[in-house]
Amino acid sequence: MTISASTGPGRIPLADPPHSSANPPPIAPELAALDKKLGKLVVNRFTYRLLRVVGRFLRPPFDPSGVSLTWDDARGQRMAIVTPDERKGAGALILFHGGGFVFGRPEDTLPKAALFAKALGVPVICPAYRLAPQNPFPAALDDxxxxxxxxxARADALGIDPAKIVVGGYSAGGGLAANLVHRLHDEGGQQPAAQLLIxxxxxxxxAQRRELDAPRHSIWSNGNNRFAWPAYLGNTADPAALTYAVGARRADLSGLPPAWVGVGTCDLFLDEVRxxxxxxxxxGVAVSYDEVDGGIHAFDMDDNPLAHAFTASQIAFIRGYVE
Incomplete structure (x- = not known):
């Protein structure tokens, strides 16, 4: 079952939710294989380097049919550009990969980028960003x-209308997208048309909620969280800086672009995302909220019916801003 709500001022999703991060429901049976494969993933100071290597073997295959893939390595920052053979819209999607800020690559998002590009008919750009703990905040946000x-700067060359660019990402990449939206709002200038927070x-x-240690959160546990957050934040202590590092710590969310926000009810991040x-x-921000019953963290990296519906919801949202 998927719980969906489109919200605006005064319309808040899920006022009395049946589940929480501390009280997750059973994992959806459609996700049993993915849970068995990756459910016990451990991310700590001993494993994160290994995950940077083996992670490339865990991602779904990239299907190049119907799209072209180019790489822009200017200024030392890799950026994949997935362009559909058939252009339908004037906008674009910038999509950041996940990995808890400590592992992950743009290649991780290429399968979804191709899907989005073909469905929407617009380019999807997947940038690299520097990883912690070697490069703590603000490195990822700066990238x-x-x-x-x-x-x-390349909008004309890419055939993109700068006013129709959506910014989004998965997991840590979703947090990075939210933080980027905050920074761009405060700086002024061209703003994203919308934000996609997966x-x-x-x-x-x-990470400090020890009651979340007991429930089993597949793929991303609170133990993983307790390693990743300090690695990313480094020595950041200034409250003003933290508001750009930790999306939930920003006090004023008014004036931000429309948002699609989605999460599964078995995800550690359920409470904070909700x-x-x-x-x-x-x-007063227009929000499309999608909560998937029995969904674990990153459940859409697998080919399953819940993932199909989840991604279809994202495509429907993005389409309204990139056409």
Whole structure:
């Protein structure tokens, strides 16, 4: 079952939710194979380097049919550009990969990028960003910010309308997208048309909730969270800086672009994602919220019916901003 809600001022999703991060429901049976394969993933100071190597063997295959893939390595930052053979819209999607800010590559998002590009008829850009702990905050945000401005600078060459660019990402990449939207809002200038936050990593305080250690959260546990957040934040202590590092710590969410926000009910991030979507709506931001019953973290990396519906919801949302 999928719970969906389109929200605006005064319309907040899921006021009385039946499940929480501390009380997840059973994992959806459609996800049993994925849970068996990756459910016990451990991310710590001993394994994160290994995951950077083996992660490339865990991602779904990239299907190049109907798209072209080019790489832009200017200024030392890799950026994949997936362009559909048939252009339908004037906009584009910038899509950041996940990996808890400590592993992951643009290649991880290429299968979804191809799907989005073909469905929407617009280019999908997948930027690299520097990883923690070697490169703590603000490295990833600075790289995301640079990618945004590189896309703007190349808009004419790419056939993109700068006013029709959606910014999004998966997990840590979703958190990075949210933080980039915050920074761009405060700086002024060209703004994203919308934001796509797919089970985003938004709140470092979740890692301190020890009651979340007992429930089994497949793929991304609170133990993983307790390694990743300090690795990413480094020595950041200034409250003003933290608001750009931790999306949920931003006090004022008003004036941000429309958002699609989605998460599964078995995801560790359920509470923080739900709270952020609710706060966006309270701040007057138009929100499309999709909560998937029995969905684990990153459940859409597998080929299953829940993933199909989840991605279809994202495509329907994005289409309204890139055409």
């Amino acid at each position: 995301g910010h640079a990618a945004w401005h590189r896309v703007l 089970y985003p990593m938004l709140d470092d305080r979740t 709270a952020y979507a609710r706060r966006l709506g309270e701040a």
